[in-house]
Amino acid sequence: MNILLLTSEFAPAMGGIGTYAREIAAAASRLGAKVTVLAPDYARQTADDDRSLPFEVVRFRGGLHSMRDLPRKIMLARRGVRRAQYNVIHAADWPFFIPVALSRWRTPARVLMTVHGTEINETQMPLKRIAIHGAGVFGPRTEVIANSRFTEMLFRERFAVDPRRISTVNLGVSEFWFGGQRTRREVRLAHRLPDDRLVMITVARITRRKGHHLTLAALLQLPDDLRRRITWLVVGPDGEADYVGELRRSAAQVACDIRFLGPQPNEEIRDLYAASDFFCLTGLPDTTGRVEGFGLVYLEAGAAGLPSVATKVGGVPDAVLADETGILASASVASISDAIAELAADRGLRAILAAGASAHARALSWERCAATTYGLTYAGKRAMAERAIGLTA
Incomplete structure (x- = not known):
């Protein structure tokens, strides 16, 4: 499987989304997928650290997201999806939702978008809602991944999306x-x-x-x-x-x-x-x-x-x-x-x-998270499977 993951937060600026992007990419790589991460460079030299990772990191000029960055992210996504024959295009956080949505027609890949919580409320501002609707962000080909049952419930309350295209996959622990x-x-x-x-x-x-x-x-x-x-x-x-x-x-x-x-x-x-x-x-x-x-x-x-x-x-x-x-x-x-x-x-x-x-x-491993998110084979432990949302058999 060939995966392109786009994130506006990544090392060396490690917040929760940066941790998510790094860990799910590493876990998918351990499960046999080829992963490319598109991430900002924060005006730093990151080549040595990037080479130590088990996946490819393609850096773009930028830092933490600003709405002024949106046009550039749209162009980055358009070019990114054409770099290779990807099976999955994954927007790890909301700043890449519109860019990925506008690039869907350029690829037959599955399109995933992960919602983490706070950004669901932030996208309720009138201008953002207009932009999301106009870009068809949560259109028919988009699959939405929520990181908890609460986040899924919040998303369902805010957006009229077919429930069959929304799933909860808890995060993992390293x-x-x-x-x-x-x-x-x-x-x-x-x-x-x-x-x-x-x-x-x-x-x-x-x-x-x-x-x-x-x-x-x-x-x-x-x-x-x-x-x-x-x-x-x-x-x-x-x-x-x-x-x-x-x-x-x-x-x-x-x-x-x-x-x-x-x-x-x-x-x-x-x-x-x-x-x-x-x-x-x-x-x-x-x-x-x-x-x-x-x-x-x-x-x-x-x-x-x-x-x-x-x-x-x-x-x-x-x-x-x-x-x-x-x-x-x-x-x-x-x-x-x-x-x-x-x-x-x-x-x-x-x-x-x-x-x-x-x-x-133990039950909520990153391998379980990656396998469930991307549809990869995972033969991990089944301890507490009934509680570990998204755990595969």
């Missing part, structure tokens, strides 16, 4: 997250974390919609003796300056060991997972229209053997299975506090949910 180089004891010694300390970790940009303030308020409601036994590791770059400042000031007044570690490389995050007892990320609904389409970070923590405290927001219930891989709370301080207290107080419960989280992460 083998990288299933084992680090350092032991729990080594990492704890390096970070001066006593053996009897309960370590809760959050990995996310510190921004209001990720709900760090809810977690902090939930810690305040814990009994004093339990709260003093907890260390909260906060990993991730800063978001809104006013929000981050207020969060840090509030955290300094709480009788709890709270450590803001800033952004960390994946290798260090993996080691910090090994030193932790459970993961906590308590997102909340965002009035700006941004949504949590899936929640890949919960799977990565699960692969490292961590159960999660999470909120029932967006597509998170596909990443965290209630009472199987973690505790799903409502986006309220009291509910989150109860969930943290329950996990912190019960070692046996943590062990049971950790085993479930690891098994769920």
Whole structure:
């Protein structure tokens, strides 16, 4: 199978869509497909890194998407689909939806478009809707891939598309997250974390919609003796300056060991997972229209053997299975506090949910994601197949 994947986000600018594009391309390559990725160069020299990948990367001049880039992306797509006899043309994110739609007639290939969540709401602006309708983006030959049941539901609400052309294929988790180089004891010694300390970790940009303030308020409601036994590791770059400042000031007044570690490389995050007892990320609904389409970070923590405290927001219930891989709370301080207290107080419960989280992460491999998306043969494990949406037989 010959696949062309077009993305407006890719390494070295690695957000969620960049991770998706890289991992599904690599997985499809491991399953025997020939994959070409069309991606921006970010005005950097990327040739050495690109050569290390198991697929071809064709760079175009540009960075993160702006609407001013649309005419150039249309020309890139037109030229791209004619480079080879592709079986699949895949727009990995919405900036390439219109360019790919306008190039459909140049190729007999299957046309796939992946929706991730937030962009579904963003495309409801009048000018974008007119452009999408005029280009026939979701016309008869387009297959829509949603990354969660929530994202599929949101797309169905916003666009009148034949349901038979819409499917949910959950994201995957890389083998990288299933084992680090350092032991729990080594990492704890390096970070001066006593053996009897309960370590809760959050990995996310510190921004209001990720709900760090809810977690902090939930810690305040814990009994004093339990709260003093907890260390909260906060990993991730800063978001809104006013929000981050207020969060840090509030955290300094709480009788709890709270450590803001800033952004960390994946290798260090993996080691910090090994030193932790459970993961906590308590997102909340965002009035700006941004949504949590899936929640890949919960799977990565699960692969490292961590159960999660999470909120029932967006597509998170596909990443965290209630009472199987973690505790799903409502986006309220009291509910989150109860969930943290329950996990912190019960070692046996943590062990049971950790085993479930690891098994769920194993079931949701990138090979399964690529095989289901592109129709490739996959002979992977069938563990938790009934829960792993899109899992092939």
